[in-house]
Amino acid sequence: MSSKVISFRLSDAEIEALQALQSSDDESLNQTAARLLRGIIGTPTALSTTSTPVDIQVLIRREVESALFTAAGIANSERMNELVRANTAYLADDINSLERKVDERLGELSA
Numbered sequence: 001m002s003s004k005v006i007s008f009r010l011s012d013a014e015i016e017a018l019q020a021l022q023s024s025d026d027e028s029l030n031q032t033a034a035r036l037l038r039g040i041i042g043t044p045t046a047l048s049t050t051s052t053p054v055d056i057q058v059l060i061r062r063e064v065e066s067a068l069f070t071a072a073g074i075a076n077s078e079r080m081n082e083l084v085r086a087n088t089a090y091l092a093d094d095i096n097s098l099e100r101k102v103d104e105r106l107g108e109l110s111a
Helices: 012-020 029-041 056-073 078-110
Strands: none
Touching: 012 029, 012 078, 056 078
């Protein structure tokens, strides 16, 4: 079976998200990206049963709050709090939709 090297750049935020999805401390970012991509396209690799599931909603909420509340000292702004709540709800809906699709795909693969 032949193979090709795929290469692309990720932003700092994307790297942090990828690091959060590493299944262990000794898994490289390249291995993590390959594992996730293979899972999405339907050629899953064996996952360790000891890996900790990542709650994407918690990760995104933490990163967004950190970025917003440290930038320009606007932690007490009611308008900013409204924006955080609105965007958190928006992201939660999209994340829930993605999680359903992933669960459906995993169900198809295991059948």
